[in-house]
Structure formats: C-alpha cells, structure tokens
Amino acid sequence: MKKIILLFVFLFASVLVNGCLVFEQAEYIITIDKNRGGTAEIVIHNIRSDAMLDSDFMEDRTNLFDYVLNSNEFAAAMVAEGKQLQNRELFVDDDKLVGRVKFAFTNINRVEGIIYDEGYFFLTLEPSDSIISTNGEVFAAKEYKRIIWDESFTELKFKLFMGLPDHTRPLAPFVKQ
Helix, strand or coil: CHHHHCHHHHHHHHCCCCCCEECCEEEEEEEECCCCCEEEEEEEECCEECCCCHHHHHHHHHHHHHHHCCCHHHHHHHHHCCEEEEEEEEEEECCEEEEEEEEEECCHHHCCCCEEECCEEEEEECCCCEEEEECCEEEECCCCEEEEEECCCCEEEEEEECCCCCCCEECHHHCCC
C-alpha cells in the first residue's frame, strides 16, 4: 500500500528506469464536499534521488523538473486518474527540496487509496509505514495499519514518514530561484 500513498512522486515510476525519486515525508490535506468530491493538497518533504550513476541522476532531474513540474503530460495523467490539477510547485526549505501539488476530484475513492464505505473514510497502509500525525483514528493489526475518519469529517489529514535510503543525492541545488 505504500506505493498507493506515493502518488505525487509515484507518477514518476512509469517513466523512471534505474534511478528513483525518494522522499522523507508526505503530508496530505484532503477537503471533502457533501458529494464526496473536493480538493487534495500533498506536500512532499526532502525529495532526493537514489540514483548511483550520473546518467540516472540526470534522468531523475529531468523527470522531476521537466515532466512533473512543467509538462502538460503530467496534468493529463492526473486527469486520467480523475484528478484536475490546480497547482504544482517545487521550492527549497531549509536546504531541502519540497514539492506541493493541489488537485480537485469528484470521487474520494480515486484519491490516494482512500475508501469511503458505510459512513467511514479509511486508508489502509503497510504495517511498517510510519504515521507521524493524523486527525483520524489509527488502528494497527499484524497485516496492516488503517486510518479511519467518520463521515462527519470534512478534512482528512495525515502525515507519513517514509525515510530515505542510505545513498541519496540532493535535488534542491537544481531549483531555479
């Protein structure tokens, strides 16, 4: 399920070969309207590349800055997933690269693996996933972790710690200020 949660960076997976974009934390704020549509804002903290080869690192940089940040293809891929891109940006905070994406949706069940069923919203994660914070209730079982919100919530918030592999390369120095 961790791969479901990695949606902002996750779209990179289809275009990456050897290197991979990784990040330390992901923060989600999902605002839901009465029809279970709404908006989502995802903030990805400390985006880096785990590429070992310079050519793979360059590919990661190209994918991040040209595809995700600037291309119409990225926006079209989001539309295909039922998400209307409203804003995307990369910026440096405390020498770390941060990405933010905001999109609208008409069906909460198409957003970040969240499911609405019988009066509850829930997100199922791997047992090893680390939940830093949430405004929902966390239930842990041997096979999974689950965050649950009842339908009275109009804002679903959660922040996950992903950690970083031992070898990564920073991308913050390549942001054009």
